[in-house]
Amino acid sequence: MNSVIRATCGVDAEGRVTFGLPLPEPGSAHLLLKARPRKGVPAPAARRLPLEPSGDGRALAVLEPLPPLEEGRWDAFLVREPDAEPQQLAAGTLDLRVLVDGARLDRPSPVAVRIPYRALDGFLAVRAWLRPAHAETDRIGVADRTTTVTARLHGTELGEGAVVRLRGRGGGAERTVRPSTDGDGRGFGFTVGHAELVGGDGTDVRYWDVDVVPAADAAPVRVGRVLDDVADRKQSFVYPAVRTGGRLVRPYYTVDNDLSFEVTDPG
Incomplete structure (x- = not known):
């Protein structure tokens, strides 16, 4: 049985979301963001992010601002090998300070928002909104x-x-x-x-x-x-x-x- 892996997450001023995992040598592992199933959507979207060693005993994955995530809730998983079963990630420290005053800057269309959060079950997820206005x-x-x-x-x-x-x-x-x-x-x-x-x-x-x-x-x-x-x-x-x-x-x-x-x- 895989032990629980706790991932940290931070957002920078440009909107990048960086995930940190305790994996000194990630190898072929990657981070998987998977949209939760929604009514009328038979195949939930997924986003695969490569993991790179950071030199401090961790591996980092970066979700760039573009392309935006579809609106909904996205759960975070670690995939250790290309065909391995995804392992859901627990939420560690979340650094969301730059989001506190996010309404101060006028947003262009489409308005794309991503907020990492700790779900009720303790796992790491990202809440996304994507609207024309x-x-x-x-x-x-x-x-x-x-x-x-x-x-x-x-x-x-x-x-x-x-x-x-x-x-x-x-x-x-x-x-x-x-x-x-x-x-x-x-x-x-x-x-x-x-x-x-x-x-x-x-x-x-x-x-x-x-x-x-x-x-x-x-x-x-x-x-x-x-x-x-x-x-x-x-x-x-x-x-x-x-x-x-x-x-x-x-x-x-x-x-x-x-x-x-x-x-x-x-x-």
Whole structure:
């Protein structure tokens, strides 16, 4: 039985991800990144990275910024020989300091993001997003009657007729809000009235997903937060629920770190 191998991981300012393994002489071994299976995708993608000795008793593998990884979760494995069974790698030290302020730089299209992280089972994985454009949230303020959000567009700019759209999940319900915009065409803010989401017009929607439509004829861009060092926000960034019209409304991050609103009954 193979012993557990713990890999370190670091990200530099250019977006390179470097993996370090305790292998003084890697030989023909390589590091394998394998996408987790997704519904409707029969053959998950894989990326093979050569391992090179570093001279300090370790071997290093480098994931370059290009080509980008497909969106999803990628698990890390060591393959010791070309036909050997992949051995999943445990997560060691993760140096993600350069990702903390990742939203400060404007990203071109497509917006490609990779965040190494320690999975719940302790193994090493990489979370990837790849989208034509992205709207990164900043501040989310929850008040008695409204929630106010500030955000910034990456990969595109705001134009004439821009709106923020809340769409009821699984149905045709829709609400639109006019955003306030910064002078550079990227920064914007919007306020959502809780009463608009609780079904006063007969609509009964539990989840509302938030997009920004940058211009009248533009494709919608999902609003969320992915440009830092947090791979999973849903359980760690929790906002209060506010009673409105006999129901509770709260903003939250989905499993994909996208911004949505949830409407529930008290108790």
